[in-house]
Amino acid sequence: xxxxxxxxxxxxxxxxxxxxxxxxxxxxxxxxxxxxxxxxxxxxxxxxxxxxxxxxxxxxxxxxxxxxxxxxxxxxxxxxxxxxxxxxxxxxxxxxxxxxxxxxxxxxxxxxxxxxxxxxxxxxxxxxxxxxxxxxxxxxxxxxxxxxxxxxxxxxxxxxxxxxxxxxxxxxxxxxxxxxxxxxxxxxxxxxxxxxxxxxxxxxxxxxxxxxxxxxxxxxxxxxxxxxxxxxxxxxxxxxxxxxxxxxxxxxxxxxxxxxxxxxxxxxxxxxxxxxxxxxxxxxxxxxxxxxxxxxx
Ligand SMILES: NC(=O)c1ccc[n+]([C@@H]2O[C@H](COP(=O)([O-])OP(=O)(O)OC[C@H]3O[C@@H](n4cnc5c(N)ncnc54)[C@H](OP(=O)(O)O)[C@@H]3O)[C@@H](O)[C@H]2O)c1
Numbered sequence: 257x258x259x260x261x262x263x264x265x266x267x268x269x270x271x272x273x274x275x276x277x278x279x280x281x282x283x284x285x286x287x288x289x290x291x292x293x294x295x296x297x298x299x300x301x302x303x304x305x306x307x308x309x310x311x312x313x314x315x316x317x318x319x320x321x322x323x324x325x326x327x328x329x330x331x332x333x334x335x336x337x338x339x340x341x342x343x344x345x346x347x348x349x350x351x352x353x354x355x356x357x358x359x360x361x362x363x364x365x366x367x368x369x370x371x372x373x374x375x376x377x378x379x380x381x382x383x384x385x386x387x388x389x390x391x392x393x394x395x396x397x398x399x400x401x402x403x404x405x406x407x408x409x410x411x412x413x414x415x416x417x418x419x420x421x422x423x424x425x426x427x428x429x430x431x432x433x434x435x436x437x438x439x440x441x442x443x444x445x446x447x448x449x450x451x452x453x454x455x456x457x458x459x460x461x462x463x464x465x466x467x468x469x470x471x472x473x474x475x476x477x478x479x480x481x482x483x484x485x486x487x488x489x490x491x492x493x494x495x496x497x498x499x500x501x502x503x504x505x506x507x508x509x510x511x512x513x514x515x516x517x518x519x520x521x522x523x524x525x526x527x528x529x530x531x532x533x534x535x536x537x538x539x540x541x542x543x544x545x546x547x548x549x550x551x552x553x
Contacts, residue, residue, distance in 0.1 A: 262288035262414050268317040269323045270337070271356070272299035276327035279355070279388025279415060280308055285390065293317035295337075303382045318346045323411060325353045327382075330360035347375030353408055355396075358426050367426045376401075378408045379426045381433035389415050398424055398430040405420075439479070449521045453508070456515035485543035494541035501542055502529035545546045 261309060269280040272294035278451060283290050284307050293311040304310045311317040314337050318324055328334050334356060338344060352370055354363075354377060363379055370377045383395035394416035398405060403422055405412075412419040416430045417458050422428035447468065454464040485491055506529075509522035537544045 260287045262286035262410070265289070265410050265414075266291070266321045266323070267411055268292070268311065268321045270314055270317050270324060271328040272303060273327070273329070275355070275382055275386050276325075278389050279325055279327055281306060281386075282390040282415055283411065288411075288414070291317055291320040299487045300399075314341050315343060315346060315497040317433060318343060318350060321354060322349065323351050323408065325355060325411070329356070331356055331358045331366055334366070345371055347373040349374065349380070351376040351404060351407060355382050355501065357381065357433070357491055360430060363427055363430050376404045376407075377426070378404050378412075379429060380412075381429040383433055383436070383460055384416070392417060392549060394419075396420065397432055399411075399423060399426050399428045414426045443475075445521065449517075452517045453512050453515060456517050466530075482543045485541060486546045489542045491546070493542035496542070497539050498529070498532050498542055498544060500531065502538070 262283055267283060268291040269276055269283070270293050272280060272292055276294070277299060280290050280303050282290050284303070287462055289309070290303070290307070291309040291311050291315065292300055293314050294300050300310050302307075306361055308319070309319060315438060326334055334354075347370055352375055354366065354462045358366070358379075360484075367377055367379065378398055378400035380396050380398040382389075383397060384393055388394045396412055396419040397417040398408075398412060398419055400408070401424055409429070422432065436517075450468070451461065451464060454461065485493075504524050509519060509526060512519055512522055529544065531548045532538065535547060
């Protein structure tokens, strides 16, 4: 990254866990002036050795700069920091770039709180590992008023050159990031579960790995096909019905049971297919599972 891209930009970072420290490091590397605060002091010292300015309290961090990036475990941690340090009246004129993962309620309550206290807010979700920040694979989903997002752009751009603007609805980054995490999370949990079954059945993990690569090759195109089928209401045409998939998953469960692996994942999958069968979806494409998951269904 251009080491001068952030020159003349000053920002505070509150929360120096894996992600907050990555954010602070990336902005320092880009030439920003970065003030940092963290509950545990050791993480502050590491960043100070890289050029950050240490703040002794969150109040000092909020007062040090107009732009304050918050990246904590959850919104409850931020709330606890606000309450313990009497920060309520310190947000007038401050622009918070909130990158903590939240829920719809906590994100909305926080937006209302910042507005009531005279601050400005850009709320976002980080969609990459700390090591991706500042590179082409850095990914940030953001929401806020156009004016606030525009003023935050210099910082967002340094973290994720092609950050995404989801508009003014402050809930959108949370919704989109969590929806995407269903896919990523279940795929990764699935692979770990698959490893357990392969190992219990005496399959070498090198062999498993090679075949995973082959089987996974179809996944990107298949995901797009499913999304398009749901969007277009085209769930009749199929190469493998829900019944076929359900039978396949039943076989997985039976084999896992024979091999003695934990069935908690297979039990959850079984419930999904039972629900689909109850709704008469057995002959449809996998895309028709959308009916099982729809609100109020
Ligand atoms: N790591 C990733 O790859 C990744 C990717 C995408 C999004 N995120 C999101 O980024 C956020 C931070 O994640 P992380 O990986 O940095 O987590 P982490 O390494 O566990 O760090 C958590 C941070 O929150 C602070 N904290 C927690 N409770 C606190 C409290 N009550 N008062 C004050 N400080 C408190 C911790 O302070 P101490 O150091 O004093 O414990 C630490 O700075 C999360 O919302 C996560 O979902 C992370």
